[in-house]
Amino acid sequence: MTSDVSQRSPGTAAFFTSNEPASGDPIARFPKMDATAVTALVADARAAGEQWSAIGFAQRRRALLAWAGELSRSSRDLTNLIHRENGKPHDDAYMELVIALEHIAWAARNAKRVLSTRRVNAGILMANYRARIQYEPYGVVGVISPWNYPLFAPIAPIASALAAGNAVVLKPSEYATAVARDLVDAFHRANPGLNPGVLSLATGQGETGAALVASGIDKLEFTGSPRTGRIIGKACAETFTPVVMECGGKDALVVAADADVSKAADAAAWGGFSNGGQTCVGVERVYVHQSIATEFIAALTDRLIGAHSGVSGNCTYGPMTLEAQTDIVYRHVDEAVAGGAQTPLGAMERINGRLIDPIILVNADENSPAVQEETFGPTVTVKVVESIEEAIALANGTPFGLGASVFSRENGQPIADMLRCGMVSINSVLAFVSIPALPFGGVGASGNGRIHGAEGLVEFSRTKSISTKYIELPGLNGMLLNRASVTIPALKTLTRGRFSWRRGGIR
Template sequence: MPTETAKPPTETDAVPVAIAAARAAAGWWAGLGWDGRRRALLAWKRTLAGRVEELAGQIRAETGKPHGDAVLEVMLAVEHLDWAARHARGVLRRRRVPAGLLAANQAASVGYEPLGVIGVIGPWNYPVYTPLGSISYALAAGNAVVFKPSEHTPGVGRWLAERWAEAVPGPAVFQAVTGDGETGAALCRAGVDKLAFTGSTATGRTVMAACAVTLTPVVIEAGGKDALIVAADADLDAAARAAAFGGFGNAGQTCAGVERVYVERSVYEPFLDRLAELARATRPGEEPDARYGRMTTPAQTAVVAAHIEDALARGGRAVVGGPAAVRPPFVDPVVLAEVPEDSLAVTAETFGPTVVVNPVRDLDEAVERANASRYGLAASVFTGSRRTAADLAARLRAGAVSVNAVLGFAAAPALPFGGVGDSGFGRVHGADGLREFSRPKSVTRQRFAAPIDLLRLDRRPAALARATRLFRLRHARG
């Protein structure tokens, strides 16, 4: 009989091995306590900061983004790592809470415990900043982490894990497993205690379905179709610069960037002229100092081309660029105007350097159109009035709003980040990000016998009558 040949190991085979190692390491990591984990995380932080140029080079090699953008990405990620390391204890430590009238004899407290092992599936557009928004906070909360970077940026994932092993030798608290979607699916099935995913809405649904089999909770940061609103009293130069940065930066491959702009009609043409001028002066390239780089994946270039063609076919006009702007692997800046609201360029995530600019009669219409999207990740508002800014920010259906800026929240580690609708749910960053990767545990301790003891089988009728009178005095009066 023929002898069976052993099946060669695959990238998916590494997942259960990594999970087992993480399970073994999780207890050690949690046992270090707040101070021990803080020291370890800050050691890793110093390693990343000290080798920023090396890491930026790895990012640039795999994504094509300019050197300066890669350096900025590392800087933002390190700020969040530092914040998580230094604030975990204050956010998650056990603390007293009011017990209330019926439990006045109890001392009540709540604390947060690690979940155990967290799986993180990262994207290719920001292969350091975005996944570290989950990794840093999960580690700071006391969990072990298994990270699956995008198949387009595996080197970045391996680099991060190797630097961790150098800075924090010992059990495998943080590991990277590489591969395509099958590796990600294996991580979903592996029974981690929570999984954080960043990517498209469609893939997010697939991840949720896979995790549902094992009742694994998920954090989903999915797509965006973020809007920028320009009021008549706005600084038009600043608004145009922000729209250009949010729309064209990183080749438009930013989920919380700018894809739609709604401008009050009285300043529509002046704003459009300013944005068009900036767009014409911007060109992508391979040079380290280019304004932005190539599209990271060929598939995304095809999506951008389809959205441009659909917008023009439906009656929109190309103020800058057009179909000829798509010259793989690059896409030149594209400014589309008067695009119907049911076109792909308005309703679907383009994820390329295109911006749709449409006029509105007033700010109420601007909010209505901005909120009509099934996405709800972030939004921006430009106005000279603080009152108007506060009103618009409150009415916009988005997880984050920047006023007179775009992406202002990205550099503020204390602010939680996440979306609504098809942009996902759950939060990373800030105190909410630390709690996202923790399990609350409530504890009560009886300090003295209850004056009116109702929690007993032989409860006296007189005790219940007294308690009922007190209840009515407290709650039945105006």
Template sequence: MTSAPETSAPETSAPETSVPTTAVATFESLDPATGDVVGTYPIDDAERVNATVAAARDAADWWAGLGFAERGKRLRAWAGVITRRINQLADVVHAETGKPHSDAALEVALVLDHISWAAKHAPKVLGRKRVSTGLVMSDHSASVEYRPMGVVGVIGPWNYPVFTPLGSITYALAAGNAVVFKPSEYTPGVGAWLVDAFAQVVPEKPVLQLITGFGATGEALCRSGVDKLAFTGSPATGRKIMHACADTLTPVVIEGGGKDALLVDADADIAKAADAAVWGGMANAGQTCVGVERVYVHERVYDEFLDKVTELVEPLRAGSDAAAKIGPMTMPSQPDVVRRHIADALQRGGRAIIGGLGAVGERFVQPTVLVDVPSDSLANTDETFGPTLTIARVANMDEAVRLANDSRYGLGATVFSKKRGKELARRIRSGMTAVNSVIAFAAIPSLPFGGIGESGFGRIHGPDGLREFTYAKAVASRRMPGLMNLTSFARTAANDKNLTTLATLLHGRG
């Protein structure tokens, strides 16, 4: 048993809180590459979760009252703390997820633009705006603004423990909400680091708080009366989240994973498409919700593409040493999932060009490329979340689009085509698509991030992500004597006639 990792942000004076400090059960965070203990954290029960949310209520009112300018200033200061200690945070990410340090630093760096964008654009996106009233109600003025919901609960994943939860946390904070954050039980140290860093720039109130534990802690957060809950994880857990939130009619944002496809047209830049497929499928040991899992290649360039992918994958290796480009599987049960998908593909006629069943170890999975895999095999239908690719030959892009859309998921996608890229992108049933690049949409703060189908609903990032954590407040105000007395029992026959005449003039020709 050890204390929190030394790489966490330095302690500051604790913000005001009424959360109990009595002793609680604990759990250990482990290095997935070695099994060594990284840190020890409390298992927060329902009582403690409820107390944390209660403390957030007062903090939410105070934080909302600061206004856009001051909140933006604090958020930019938080980004500054993260930037100056980017390697420190990357150390914590590396220790708890096993991903290479450079990949961890990349993850942290990408979130900084999002913090800056949300801080800058929240006033314009959410601030009060006058809107047209129409001729019938021209004696009124009208406005709409987007008000913070209050307290937002965020349940984060382990695969990108900085970038993904901050996609909800940052935008919720910029909108004026307080946040209670439950990181994955595999990455509690990352969550603690982020919350401690925020407390350095917002020491007055517990605006961003941490709770840690397992599924019961997450369920308690769902039932705690938070005003909205954002969750990233599997569709199965997403259903449990929705069920728990339904009792209190708590609205939810769900990101439930994906089975993303990459399409390669006959005129594509094959070298770049192959590089995108390999990185999109193998980076972070394939543990990426918008990572590439299925590839559909035009028959005219299939052989060339396969040769290039093989060339790029052969030198890749999963390991814990500095030279390894791929780290361990973070969740201990995931190698079994990858093994099952590869076995199903091979048993049903698929071939492993690289890797195969022997590539799956206890902690590490070596890269695997599968071809001739039936479209209804597990490797093509279920989220594998490992460093594997299935590559299929198609006669044309119509077939590629049909196969890409033949999925219960609909998160991201990628298209490589010189002439038809944007056209094909629009035809793919997914929340996001990158053309001639991979996963680019996630790094662009002004674009919404989210999916459809079993990939979930709701959006983070961009204007949609800011509005996701607000409610629309509409105000209609009479600004002159009423032209027609419509909303009164004193309404006269003349009023009715005038309204009918006006309606006919406005809409009668439709």
């Protein structure tokens, strides 16, 4: 059955259809909003945001938790819609929902603690001042979200932005618009007394996203490819619009000689192939010490025998959501095999259109696209290394730096410390995603800024510093054109007493 969201609005000239990825069957039709329609949404959001900010932390907490409750009560319909629009199995869709709900709850319950005004020490030089830091919402935050996690990916930044007192305009991927519509509708069902502009939906394709960037929003959160991220970054620079970006990864799993091989293989199978490998922090590369490499490769291969892509209830994961992504997988595997990679499960014959069964590429050329570019599909490269130092160097050897994983009984933390990335799981994979208090983000081509956790709440808040003089110190005010004669001598005495005696730096 197809739903129709086709009421023509000002600035709407055309429509697009969201389809099931495997069958191509239509799910719903949505308007392609142009700049006029998006600008109107932002104007409505600005007015609504002033009211939303004014109601305070306690009321926003109540509204966000009510939203989580409504999403939970709608779980059956919502997970079915995720399955239809994204292709992932129902159980994986439910796991996505559970994680999303935890992030809403954390933001709702911790915003006051993190963002309340706090006093800081003014220091001895300004001892007659009180100093405080306060956090204020930006106003209107735009969120451009991807298709691979159609519920969790937008909810995480939205929850933080709303908890901080901002209104939000969500522009989802055109391949995940039906799910986005439902999550926005759930917010308003849970909070019928709120202005609809607190959380609104901008539907469309790339042009709609560009219109949102140029609409006068106060901050943007973007999740997507580095190529699109660069375009958006340049556009935001024109208006000095701050932006937090998550632009994908090529995450590595380092398996040390003292690792639990069985658990490492389980983690590599889950991290590499859940969601069909369409996970920004999924495992795409494995570096395993030569002393356990044969055992690990055999264990990983064993975990994946019988795993398959499909649309039925017994499939391991769903089809590739985008046909273009299938082409990337095909090219990466083809070039890796041509370059000498071994394929214990098979290679090209496992690619059947959007249905791609697991592929392991052993000892692929480190300069090949399969190793250096984000594949975003059900493939994992496995490289046998002679030392952990080699593993670390190779793990750090791509432009990306989003997440990583380490398996080691004794040296997990030292190895994690040497990995260039924003997040690391030790003796697990992807665990940091499910811990709402941990910030999420990367370095290098993986983007900048953070969502989730306290850092995510601060990310969607303007920091304001306030100093208040509460007493005069006669003769010690240096910030005068006509200082007292005792001011500079007193400051010299104070400074010598505090600093001049210090000697013996690093030699």
